[in-house]
Amino acid sequence: MKLNIVPARTGITWVKLGIKTFLQQPLALSGLFFMFMALLSVATLVPFVGAALALALLPAATLGLMAATQEATKGKFPMPSILISAFRAGQQRKRAMMVLGALYAAGFLALMAVSALFDGGQFAKLYLVGGKITEELVLQSSFQMAMWVALALYLPLSLLFWHAPALVHWHGVTPVKSLFFSFMACYKNFGALSVFGLAWTGVFMLAAIAVSLLATLLGNPALAAVVMFPVALVIVAMFFTSIYFTFRDSFVASEPDDSAPKPDNFVNPGDAS
Template identity: 90%
Template sequence: MKLNIVPARTGLTWVKLGITTFIKQPLAMSGLFFMFMAMLSVATLVPFIGAALALALLPAATLGLMAATQEATKGKFPMPSILISAFRAGQQRMQAMMVLGALYAAGFLALMGISALVDGGQFARLYLVGGKITEELVLQDSFQMAMWVAMALYLPLSLLFWHAPALVHWHGVSPVKSLFFSFIACYKNFGAFTVFGLAWAGVFVLAAIVVSLIATLLGNPMLATVAMFPVALVIVAMFFTSIYFTFRDSFSETDEPAPGELS
């Protein structure tokens, strides 16, 4: 397995591929995304361990969407069963994915624990358990600081796990090694991932502007608030569709050992 270094402009290509692939299979990709969200939501309902369980399932569920995208690129219609691809790849890889999920849950809960040191756990409790969001709570300096601390810590965590599920599933890499290789791949292709993130932010802002303009032209500004929610969900579904391409272009199979090869 060889790490590929791609130019920064590849980030735009990933966004374009995510959008065009979604458009080719809109029913399948949107349906699978909503099933993905439903699966994680149901997991959170499990008493006591719901939040941790949902976090542990996230790597496997994300791999399911990546596998669906791979099928869509081949012109196939991805079926719902593809979402559990991680648990149908043999006992060894299933166990590796479960370990990866446990590591992700532990990492996320740890960063939430660190944020709790800042505001006494208000932000972490709201994020993990839910509750009423009040203006007074949001405007608290400690709450805002805890939020920024959590966001700052989540960046390296996301880089560690960005490619990890795919490396475990498609390349048989061990969970710990997959975290290392994922981080290195994201670091080496930082330019492309920066463009990728900025481009998706631009897509979201553009969509919000278009929805607002349409609502204004129709003489119903409140329509923008109502319409933006489903539009945002579609954009997020497109984003998850594009994740597969970031992995596909960052790694390649090699038969001959080469400089930069990962093993």
């Protein structure tokens, strides 16, 4: 396995591929995304440990969506069972994915604990347990500080786990090494990932503007809120579809097939700095 460094403009390509692949299998990929959301939602209902369980399942569930995207790129219809691919790849990789999930849950809960130092845990409680959001609460400076601290800490956490599930599943990398390789790949391709994130933000904003204009033309501004919810869900499903391509183009096998595209620049993750 080697790290492939891509130009920043590749971020746009990833977005285009995500949208194109989703439109090739819209029913399958949207259905799997809703199953993904339902799985995590049901996990949160488990007494006492629901939030932690949902967090621990997130890497494996995300891998399932990536595997579904891989199937779609081959012209195949991804079946619902693909969502649990992480737990069907043998005992060793299943255990590794469970360890990865535990590490993610621990990391996320740790950053929430840090944010609690700034507002007494109000933001963390609202995010993990739920509750009523009030204007008074949101306007509190301590609550806002806790929110920004959590967001700042989540960036490095997300970089650590961005490619980790796929590295564990497809390359058999150990959980700890997968975190290192994932972080280095994101660091080396940070330009492409930044463009990727900005492009998806632009897609969402354009969709919101289009829905608002349509509602205005129809003379029913309230329609915008009703229509935007399903539109937003579809966009998020497309986003998750595109994640597979960020991994596919960032790592290649050490001895790729002759038919595989030959990237211009390889860097061994162990030598990256």
